[in-house]
Amino acid sequence: MLSGVLCAASAWAGSEDGCAKGSAEVQDVDRMGEVSWVGPDQHSARVYFQTEPKPCPAKGPCPWRRKAYIVSGDRVTEDAVSGAFSCVTYTAYRLVATPVYEKVGSTRGWVPSEAICLHAALRKKRSDPIPVFDVPGRTECERFTSTLDDDAEAYSGEFRSATASLKVSEATSAQMTAELEMNNGTCHFKSVGTAYVNRPLVVSFDVPKADTDPGPCFATGVFDDAGVHLQLSLCQKPGCENVAEDFLAWQKK
Secondary structure, three states: OOOOOOOOOOEOOOOOOOOOOOOOOEEEEEEEEEEOOOOOOHHHOOEEEEOOOOOOOOOOOOOOEEEEEEOOOOEEEEEEEEOOEEEEEEEEEEEEEOOEEEEEEEEEEEEEHHHEEEOOOOOOOOOOOOOOOOOOOOOEOOOOOOOOHHHHHHHOEEEEOOOEEEEEEEOOOOEEEEEEEEEOOOOEEEEEEEEEOOOOOEEEEEOOOOOOOOOOOEEEEEEEOOEEEEEEEOOOOOOOOOOEEEEOOOOOO
16 A cells, blocks of 8 residues: 555545534644554454544444544544544545646544554654653654655665666655666666655655556655655566566665
8 A cells, every 4th residue: 555645445425524513621742643444353453434533432423423424544534532532634635637636625524543543653854862752652654754854855865776876866845856767687677757755655656657568567666764665566678577576675886
């Protein structure tokens, strides 16, 4: 699942419906999180939005539960907490033309706080201290760390693996342009992609297709605090099948 990008598994209402106040005190917060939810069985992994911060009955109707839901891996912003519930907003994007995405809509509502892990890297720069969360029942997200707009400088530069090079430059305060060149002896191509640094940095590349290639080929570069990982997918370009490269972790060449 590509966090921050529209995912077929999630259902969104297309509008910010808001969070009605319940009987418990509401605490304003401002932080980023990710759905980290494992239900008692595989069919209950959805986290449904609610209009009120209170549990649904074990049986019978739940008028304050909405049809919209989020699933594990979806990224959200959290702006309030009331008892055991968090008011979060999920924003969906759709692919317009590789690598351009546009906002489709957003949904805001109450969800159980235990379903949302907190990002540990809510800081301006990677050199800043990582905040420690002392929130009962809340854990750090394991898969991603959050990146803010002016964290772009950490991604800018040139990275190299044994057989590939990646040049990343800042286009705006929140958008990065990446140039990828691959040459491992059998797989050769150059491509340009775009990513947005206020979400987990994932760059999508359209690999140029030769007339003799039987089908398309796509490359994805995934950035995190450990480094950059390149993976080709749905690739029918001869010599490029199953290509994967690990780039040096933030060591600019």
